[in-house]
Amino acid sequence: MRALLRRLAWLFARLVLLSLLCFALVSRLATRHPTPTVELSDRYGEANLPRFINWPPRDLHTRVAEQLTKLAQGESPGAERELARLGGAALGSVSDALRMASPETAHRLCRAMLPVLTRMGELDPTDTLPSNQACGQLIRSWEEHSRDFRPVVARRWVQRLGEQALASRRSEVATLDTFALGELIAAMPRVRDTKTQAQARRLTAAAAGAAGLPWVIRDGTPLDTADGLVLRWKRWWTLHQLEYSELRGPKRLAAVVTETQYGHWVATVFTPGLGVDLTGQPIASSLLSALPPSLVVLLGGLLGAWGAAATLTWLRSRLKLERLGGWSGRIIGSIPPVALAAWLAPPNDSAARLLLATVVVGATVALGATSVLASGSHLALFRAGTNPRHHLAQDLRRLLAGFSTALGPDWPWLMTTLILVEHAFGLRGLGAWTVAAVARGDVAALMALTLGCLLTLMLLELALDREQSPVPGTEPRSPS
Amino acid sequence: MKRQALVVTAVVITLAVLVAEAGLGQAARAVSYTLLEVLAALALTALGAACTALATPATRRWLDAAVTRGLEVTGALPVVLLAICVYRGVSTSLLVALVVGSLGALRAARVALRHPLHTADRLHFPSWLARRPLWLTTALYGLQASITAVPAQVVGLGAALTWLGWAPASCDWGGRLGQLAERGQRLSLVPYVLGTVLLSLSLQAVYKRWLTAPR
Numbered sequence: 001m002r003a004l005l006r007r008l009a010w011l012f013a014r015l016v017l018l019s020l021l022c023f024a025l026v027s028r029l030a031t032r033h034p035t036p037t038v039e040l041s042d043r044y045g046e047a048n049l050p051r052f053i054n055w056p057p058r059d060l061h062t063r064v065a066e067q068l069t070k071l072a073q074g075e076s077p078g079a080e081r082e083l084a085r086l087g088g089a090a091l092g093s094v095s096d097a098l099r100m101a102s103p104e105t106a107h108r109l110c111r112a113m114l115p116v117l118t119r120m121g122e123l124d125p126t127d128t129l130p131s132n133q134a135c136g137q138l139i140r141s142w143e144e145h146s147r148d149f150r151p152v153v154a155r156r157w158v159q160r161l162g163e164q165a166l167a168s169r170r171s172e173v174a175t176l177d178t179f180a181l182g183e184l185i186a187a188m189p190r191v192r193d194t195k196t197q198a199q200a201r202r203l204t205a206a207a208a209g210a211a212g213l214p215w216v217i218r219d220g221t222p223l224d225t226a227d228g229l230v231l232r233w234k235r236w237w238t239l240h241q242l243e244y245s246e247l248r249g250p251k252r253l254a255a256v257v258t259e260t261q262y263g264h265w266v267a268t269v270f271t272p273g274l275g276v277d278l279t280g281q282p283i284a285s286s287l288l289s290a291l292p293p294s295l296v297v298l299l300g301g302l303l304g305a306w307g308a309a310a311t312l313t314w315l316r317s318r319l320k321l322e323r324l325g326g327w328s329g330r331i332i333g334s335i336p337p338v339a340l341a342a343w344l345a346p347p348n349d350s351a352a353r354l355l356l357a358t359v360v361v362g363a364t365v366a367l368g369a370t371s372v373l374a375s376g377s378h379l380a381l382f383r384a385g386t387n388p389r390h391h392l393a394q395d396l397r398r399l400l401a402g403f404s405t406a407l408g409p410d411w412p413w414l415m416t417t418l419i420l421v422e423h424a425f426g427l428r429g430l431g432a433w434t435v436a437a438v439a440r441g442d443v444a445a446l447m448a449l450t451l452g453c454l455l456t457l458m459l460l461e462l463a464l465d466r467e468q469s470p471v472p473g474t475e476p477r478s479p480s
Numbered sequence: 481m482k483r484q485a486l487v488v489t490a491v492v493i494t495l496a497v498l499v500a501e502a503g504l505g506q507a508a509r510a511v512s513y514t515l516l517e518v519l520a521a522l523a524l525t526a527l528g529a530a531c532t533a534l535a536t537p538a539t540r541r542w543l544d545a546a547v548t549r550g551l552e553v554t555g556a557l558p559v560v561l562l563a564i565c566v567y568r569g570v571s572t573s574l575l576v577a578l579v580v581g582s583l584g585a586l587r588a589a590r591v592a593l594r595h596p597l598h599t600a601d602r603l604h605f606p607s608w609l610a611r612r613p614l615w616l617t618t619a620l621y622g623l624q625a626s627i628t629a630v631p632a633q634v635v636g637l638g639a640a641l642t643w644l645g646w647a648p649a650s651c652d653w654g655g656r657l658g659q660l661a662e663r664g665q666r667l668s669l670v671p672y673v674l675g676t677v678l679l680s681l682s683l684q685a686v687y688k689r690w691l692t693a694p695r
Binding site for chain 1: 549552553554555556557558559560561562564565566568583628629631632633635636637639640643644646654657658660661664666669672673676677679680681684
């Protein structure tokens with residue numbers, strides 16, 4: 001039992017280490033799509049974060065201080081835009097800074113906060129307030145509402161809005177602007193029926209108003225699209241919450257690791273459905289829906305290849321045909337699978353397409369399987385002069401060990417063949433899913449695939465309990 | 481003799497069809513690029529094996545752990561995805577040689593670490609090699625597992641990257657094969673596939689003839 005626990009702990013440690021290494025590779029894909037759009041602003045946010053270490057973490061306080069410094073130095077439209085984006089969450093810090101700022105800086109600060117006051121409902125959008133009055137309005141608004149800028153109040157008001165969409169409740173939440181974003185997004189329910197859809201519609205509308213994002217659920221939005229939008233909001237918040245909140249104490253220390261691209265990805269692994277991809281679809285469900293055709297092709301190909309290899313080995317040993325399959329095997333093994341996939345015309349019938357794809361995948365594995373079986377060490381099953389039944393369990397295990405030995409190094413090539421075969425035959429499996437994810441630069445989706453492959457290979461290793469020979473020269477010395 | 485004549489005839493026919501299909505200049509460029517890629521990948525593979533012979537007993541454990549982790553990472557990613565992850569505007573030929581060579585090097589290093597050659601083992605190699613240092617013998621021994629597969633892997637990866645549109649087409653067989661596959665010109669694939677098979681079989685024959693002694 002202790003050995004098993006130790007082994008599981010070691011597997012977990014390996015999984016963490018390997019996921020780090022894989023992430024270092026896969027996350028490079030995101031930077032190949034440098035043009036951020038509003039639709040993909042979750043990727044934009046992710047790409048702006050450091051990959052593994054965020055030191056020092058930039059929270060709301062840091063960001064506001066940076067913008068204030070810029071405004072103190074002179075005109076800065078960028079800083080004004082950033083303060084307007086940070087919105088109500090930054091209002092307290094801005095009001096504090098206003099008291100100590102020079103008249104020019106105060107003027108720029110107040111001008112920057114005018115859009116926020118408009119969103120809060122303190123100003124009419126059509127009003128053009130002179131800058132000397134803007135500061136007065138800002139101070140008045142803060143004095144009037146500062147007591148409401150508390151998490152407890154935000155939670156209560158958001159809860160009330162979720163229950164019923166009265167105009168008064170909408171304006172209450174709007175007053176808090178971006179300060180309420182965390183509560184709004186936390187309160188968004190997964191959309192399962194019309195009731196949860198209505199609740200999500202009210203909350204997404206309020207969040208969209210504060211954050212300036214277009215992810216709003218409308219009257220005719222289908223349930224699954226609405227659910228995808230809710231998941232997209234949640235993902236967006238995990239990426240951007242640091243911009244709207246302040247870090248204190250241990251949270252600041254933890255943020256060094258958690259507020260990174262890798263930290264965010266790990267957080268999505270523990271969310272329902274493995275989070276969402278960049279199209280707003282839950283990753284787990286889209287991955288599972290792509291799995292069946294790929295599983296048929298992979299397992300069919302592997303089993304077919306191993307069946308053929310076992311038959312060939314048996315024929316060679318029983319009929320003394322040592323040269324059987326030697327040349328033909330080498331020739332088949334030298335043909336790039338991509339050529340095989342491109343050569344065979346995809347039939348119209350989907351079942352025939354699946355069968356043909358299985359044959360191509362099987363052909364690429366057959367040579368490796370034949371060589372492993374022909375080596376004899378893994379195939380006691382066909383030993384002459386022994387009763388196979390006596391050794392069946394042991395031999396099957398050896399056969400499986402041989403299978404995994406051959407499959408291990410060939411796995412990445414096998415997956416490449418799968419991607420190409422599905423691309424060639426128009427199958428909508430894992431290959432097509434991967435191609436689409438690469439096109440989007442969707443790191444979370446590709447990491448889910450990588451994690452799946454890692455887990456599969458590790459569980460296979462654990463199940464087979466493969467004995468690993470120690471590295472020569474590193475055996476512990478016996479006491480002498 | 482009969483077999484050699486058959487191989488030479490096949491090579492001549494392949495080259496003739498290749499020239500007819502792509503023109504002399506392009507065919508020459510394709511052949512030279514492909515040969516260079518395959519040789520570079522094989523050199524990297526041999527280097528991986530040679531490193532294990534140079535490692536001290538104290539570093540062998542660390543080397544084994546690093547190689548195992550490397551194999552696990554590359555094992556979790558489809559090769560074509562791995563290639564696109566490390567792609568940074570370098571030429572597709574270089575990328576392909578680098579990726580195939582690195583994977584081969586990891587594999588060869590693993591084999592050489594688990595089943596190391598000893599000084600006495602050099603007797604199994606041809607006489608000219610038996611007197612050479614152990615690392616050179618180990619490097620050539622490391623090629624054994626890859627020699628057949630490397631041409632197909634180099635051409636296949638280049639073709640896959642081109643076909644999926646993930647990297648610009650190179651001048652080699654892989655790039656051309658990918659372009660033809662994309663256009664659906666199935667018959668034109670024949671000389672490239674035949675060339676790959678012949679290259680693979682020739683490399684294997686050379687290895688068997690010059691680098692391993694009959695046991």
